[in-house]
Amino acid sequence: MIRARGVSVDLGGKPVLRDVDLAVADGEWLSIVGPNGAGKTTLLRWLAGLTPGAGELVIADRPAGELRRRERARLVALVPQTPVVPEGVTVADYVLLGRTPHIRPLGAEGPQDLAAVHDALALLDLVPMAGRVVSSLSGGERQRVLIARALAQGAPIVLLDEPTTALDVGHQQQVLELVDELRRSRGLSVVSTMHDLTLAGQYADRLVLLDAGRVVVDGPADEVLTEEILARHYGANVRVIHDGGHPVVLPRRENREVAEP
């Protein structure tokens, strides 16, 4: 469970977030959506403790300010949008980095750490790739390795920053299905930022729409993904239809007169 109240963040003297409230229950998937520059990534970074700002944060019933960094890392894992992948590091070693908050500062990894790494690799079908170099993998494989690292971290709260941006539609679905399965089987709370509104509505239990640093709508996909709201906050001309119980956002283009040659 993670709960934020009154989050305000300024970056370079400019207000980026104002008075944002947000709560995610155990096992719930919340997706943060909003137009470019609305503050989605900043909010996620604030939740991860990477951006200073005002506001109260409670993580697993404890005020975030009381948590030491290692304790916090055992509760909250972040999957960044553009991770730094060191050259030459193998999949197994990269996923093992997720165990950092569990390994004593001067200690070495124990059997339980290797078991956690192995479990994460097995869940994501990465065991055959354990010895490969991460930087040589394709985008979809790399995203799975990142999620495996977050899983090995053993945190009940997972923050995903644009987890599907670099992927084709098939891999987008694979990654999101995977996150959804893990959420169900392990009771993870998931907070993601999402660019694709249709996918956000299909996978998340609840959407929070940010615009200019404020929460404008917070609710199930049906309440957030409406033609009026998307026109007002995205300036978008879209049609929202329903398919399989989920809203689908279709961009529209008005017919224009085409000049005869």
Add this chain to the structure above:
Amino acid sequence: MTALTTAGEPGPLRTARLRAGWLGVGIAALVVAAGAGLLIGPVTIAPDDVVRLLLGLDTDLTTNQLNIVREIRLPRVVLGLLVGATLSAAGAGYQGVFRNPLADPYLLGAAAGAGLGVTLVIVRAAEGSGTPAAAPVAAFAGAMLAVALTYALGAAGSGRTSTASLILAGVAVTSFLTAAQTYVQQRNLDTVRQVYVWILGRLSTAGWSEVRLLLPYAVVCFAVLLSQRRTLDVLAVGDDEASTLGLHPQRSRLLIVVAASLGTAAAVSVSGLIAFVGIIVPHTVRLLAGVSHRVVVPLSMLFGGAFLVLADLLARTIASPAELPIGVVTAFFGAPFFVVVLRTSRRGVLS
């Protein structure tokens, strides 16, 4: 069917660690280098006598031969091992914390700062031979000042240190401190020869005084860098991700930079400026044995020590009875060797 682990089965997970094979190769390199350093020289001494001497058994050696081994060759070999191990481990540490393959004691200005510190001590000290005891302290102060300057300049404006800005800042700081050092040197012509000989780098010692001077600093440097080798691996994913993994990246970086600078400064103060060791040894290890600092730090110490002892052997035999500056040898043989390793290696670490 072979008994190999097939895909998907829970086989043993291979994570990076110092494996017995590489540890054995490193120790073997050390022993071979030390043996060569002890046995080769103008005075021929039988190998079995040297072994007996080291084991504390009776030997057929004359007093003269005994003195050559005990007071000339042995301290020189030990000093070479310590200096080589220190410079290489420090290089691995700098490259790790600055996430920059070109970071080394020289590029960051640490060596130039240490050089200025030692020059100031030498010109202040009255006539005397050997290295003044204040030299490591002055060298450390100079090295820390230089690294702090480089880091501050490299971070200026952007708030973050990029590879390019850090290197440019290091070049600027090195030039400035080298100019200051040259100025001090030229203003004190009575000691110019002493300073100049020291700058070129040498391991020639009279007895064990240099070893005793360097040893405590080297031990601290080794202990910190070995204890932080896992931290160095985490720092490789950048400060933000390292923070979300439970680390305090700035604190860790400071600790490692201080330890590496302390080791560099002490090594520079007893051996002068021996360039290139801190960059080629860790890179060669990375190319051959893997990129994890859990492997790179200890192996860099072993191979760095062996490399410097062999380089010193060449420096004192190639133009015998004259001695070449050891820095000339490390660069002359190190650079082509490094290029060969780089070209034949299948791991594209520097790409």
